[in-house]
Amino acid sequence: MRTLLTGGSGTNATTGTFSDSSASATPLVVNYDATTRAYTLVAADRSASFGGIPGGDTFAGPNRNTFFYDRVLPTTQYVQGRRWYSVRNVAGGSGYVFTDTAFGIRTADAALPRTGMAGYNVAMFGSAADADLPNLTDFGGRGLMTVNLATGAISASGTLDYREDYYIAGRPVRTGSGTFSIAATLSSSANVFAGTINLTGFGTYSGALNGRFYGPTGEEVGAAFATSDGTGGYATGVLTGIRDPAIFATVPGLATLTATTRLDGIVYAPQFLAGPNRDTYIVYDPATQTYSYFPSNPTNAAALAYKFGPGQIVAANSNAVTTAYATTGPAGQFNATDTVAATFFNPGAGNTKLALTYTSFADVIVTEARGVSNQSYAVFGIGTPSAQMPRTGSASYDGIVYGRGQSATGNWSLDGTSTLDANFGSGTFTSALSIAARDRTTSVVTTLAPLTFSGSITGTGFADTFNTFTGNFYGQNAAEFGAFFSRNVTDPTLGTLGVTGIAVGKKR
Structure with missing residues (x-):
C-alpha cells in the first residue's frame, strides 16, 4: 500500500x-x-x-x-x-x-x-x-x-x-x-x-x-x-x-465413551460452596457404568466421591428421561453415614424429553445422619474443544429447565423450556426460561413470569454479570449448552421465592 x-x-x-x-x-x-x-x-x-x-x-x-x-x-x-x-x-x-x-x-x-x-x-x-x-x-x-x-x-x-x-x-x-x-x-x-x-x-x-x-x-x-x-x-x-x-476432531458423545473420562461442568453444592463452581467435576467410567461425583473440591482424593452405578439404580423411579439412584456416603470417610438420592438426566437418542448427545445434569440430595438434607445440582458433559469454538456468526438453542423453588412457606419443583441465543462474533448471549412451578405438597402448578439473562461468552463458557446464569458449551462446534441459574422471583400468587436449577439445550 x-x-x-x-x-x-x-x-x-x-x-x-x-x-x-x-x-x-x-x-x-x-x-x-x-x-x-x-x-x-x-x-x-x-x-x-x-x-x-x-x-x-x-x-x-x-x-x-x-x-x-x-x-x-x-x-x-x-x-x-x-x-x-x-x-x-x-x-x-x-x-x-x-x-x-x-x-x-x-x-x-x-x-x-x-x-x-x-x-x-x-x-x-x-x-x-x-x-x-x-x-x-x-x-x-x-x-x-x-x-x-x-x-x-x-x-x-x-x-x-x-x-x-x-x-x-x-x-x-x-x-x-x-x-x-x-x-x-x-x-x-x-x-x-x-x-x-x-x-x-x-x-x-x-x-x-x-x-x-x-x-x-x-x-x-x-x-x-x-x-x-x-x-x-x-x-x-x-x-x-x-x-x-x-x-x-470428532467429539465423542456421552453414550459412546470407551474410557474413563472427566466430565467438566458446573456444580452448585451450597453445603460445600457459596455459589456455582467450575472447578468441581464428575468422572464417568463406561466399563462399570459408574459416575463419581466430586461436589466440593477437585483436590479431594477419589475415595471422597459419591458413586452412582448399576447397583444403586432405583428402577421404580427411573424412566427414559432420568435414572434414579440411592446410595450412601463414601465408605470409611467422614460422610460415610450420609444417605444419598440422585437423579441423572439420560443422554442419547432414547431420551423422550430432550435428546442430548454431549450434555447431562444431576440432582443430588445428601442427607446427613443428624437429619439435615442438602440439595446440589451439577451440569456436565463433553466440553467443546477450544479449537472448535465458533468465533463469528450466531446460533440459537432450544432446551428444557429443571430445578426447585423455595420460600418460607413452601417448596416447588420446576419444569419448563429454555432458549439461548449466542452471538459468537460479539461474544454475547441472551437466554430466556419459561418455568412452571409445581407445589410439592398440593401438586398445583403455577406458571412463573419468564426469566431472562444476558452476558458474555468467554472461551468455551458464558456467564451474566451477576453470575446468576453461568454455563458452558458442549460437543462438536458448540452443539449444546448447559447452565446453572439462580434468582429470586416474585409471583402474584406464590409471593417471593428463590428459584435454582439447570437449563440445557441444543442447536435448532
Missing part, C-alpha cells in the same frame, strides 16, 4: 488528508543469510537490506525503512509474516509505503495433501489509510481457516481489533472492533491459493488475497492481502496460521 498523508501519522489531532493512495499485489524477493541473520528485500521499484541480530521483532534499515513482525501472529516454524515499512518526507506531510509479505519454507506441490479437511488457527495484522480518521489505523485479529483439500475450497473468518495510530495527549485514541471473512480457492495442481477478503469495523473493505501452505505437508499457512473501501480508502495486511487437528 502507498499513501500520502498531510502531517504525519501519530500526530494529527483532526482529520488528515490521504491522497495518492493505492494497494495491489506485487512481486517481492526475500533473501535470508542464516550466518549473519540478515534479510535482503527486492521489489520492482526498491530494495533494502536489514542486517544483524534483530532487537525484538524489528529489523531497522537505512532511510527510515523497517522490516517488522507483529506479536499478534502465531509463533510459527515454517512461515513468517512481516511488513516492510518505509517513510519519506514530502511537502506538507509524509509518504508511506507498506509491503506486507508471508514467506518461508513452502510445501512442495506434490507433498501438499489433496484429500480430507484441514483447519488452521490464523491471525493477521495490517493497516488502513481511511479518510474518516486523521491518522493511519492499525488492526489485528484472530480466527479460523478451513480447507477442503479435495475441492480446493478455502474459507476463514474471525474478529478484528483496530486502533488509530495516535500518541499525542489531548484526545482519546480511536479504537473499535470488526470482523474478517475470506473465500479462496486452492489450485488443483500447485501450492497456491487466491481469493477475496472482506474487513469490517473501520469501514467496509474488500479485495484480493494470495497465499501458500508451508512446511513438509502444509503444516502452516501464509497469505497477504490488499483491499479498498471504494471511496479512496485502502487497507493491507498479512495472515499466518498453524494447522490444528482438533478443529476437525
Whole structure:
C-alpha cells in the first residue's frame, strides 16, 4: 500500500488528508543469510537490506525503512509474516509505503495433501489509510481457516481489533472492533491459493488475497492481502496460521465413551460452596457404568466421591428421561453415614424429553445422619474443544429447565423450556426460561413470569454479570449448552421465592 498523508501519522489531532493512495499485489524477493541473520528485500521499484541480530521483532534499515513482525501472529516454524515499512518526507506531510509479505519454507506441490479437511488457527495484522480518521489505523485479529483439500475450497473468518495510530495527549485514541471473512480457492495442481477478503469495523473493505501452505505437508499457512473501501480508502495486511487437528476432531458423545473420562461442568453444592463452581467435576467410567461425583473440591482424593452405578439404580423411579439412584456416603470417610438420592438426566437418542448427545445434569440430595438434607445440582458433559469454538456468526438453542423453588412457606419443583441465543462474533448471549412451578405438597402448578439473562461468552463458557446464569458449551462446534441459574422471583400468587436449577439445550 502507498499513501500520502498531510502531517504525519501519530500526530494529527483532526482529520488528515490521504491522497495518492493505492494497494495491489506485487512481486517481492526475500533473501535470508542464516550466518549473519540478515534479510535482503527486492521489489520492482526498491530494495533494502536489514542486517544483524534483530532487537525484538524489528529489523531497522537505512532511510527510515523497517522490516517488522507483529506479536499478534502465531509463533510459527515454517512461515513468517512481516511488513516492510518505509517513510519519506514530502511537502506538507509524509509518504508511506507498506509491503506486507508471508514467506518461508513452502510445501512442495506434490507433498501438499489433496484429500480430507484441514483447519488452521490464523491471525493477521495490517493497516488502513481511511479518510474518516486523521491518522493511519492499525488492526489485528484472530480466527479460523478451513480447507477442503479435495475441492480446493478455502474459507476463514474471525474478529478484528483496530486502533488509530495516535500518541499525542489531548484526545482519546480511536479504537473499535470488526470482523474478517475470506473465500479462496486452492489450485488443483500447485501450492497456491487466491481469493477475496472482506474487513469490517473501520469501514467496509474488500479485495484480493494470495497465499501458500508451508512446511513438509502444509503444516502452516501464509497469505497477504490488499483491499479498498471504494471511496479512496485502502487497507493491507498479512495472515499466518498453524494447522490444528482438533478443529476437525470428532467429539465423542456421552453414550459412546470407551474410557474413563472427566466430565467438566458446573456444580452448585451450597453445603460445600457459596455459589456455582467450575472447578468441581464428575468422572464417568463406561466399563462399570459408574459416575463419581466430586461436589466440593477437585483436590479431594477419589475415595471422597459419591458413586452412582448399576447397583444403586432405583428402577421404580427411573424412566427414559432420568435414572434414579440411592446410595450412601463414601465408605470409611467422614460422610460415610450420609444417605444419598440422585437423579441423572439420560443422554442419547432414547431420551423422550430432550435428546442430548454431549450434555447431562444431576440432582443430588445428601442427607446427613443428624437429619439435615442438602440439595446440589451439577451440569456436565463433553466440553467443546477450544479449537472448535465458533468465533463469528450466531446460533440459537432450544432446551428444557429443571430445578426447585423455595420460600418460607413452601417448596416447588420446576419444569419448563429454555432458549439461548449466542452471538459468537460479539461474544454475547441472551437466554430466556419459561418455568412452571409445581407445589410439592398440593401438586398445583403455577406458571412463573419468564426469566431472562444476558452476558458474555468467554472461551468455551458464558456467564451474566451477576453470575446468576453461568454455563458452558458442549460437543462438536458448540452443539449444546448447559447452565446453572439462580434468582429470586416474585409471583402474584406464590409471593417471593428463590428459584435454582439447570437449563440445557441444543442447536435448532
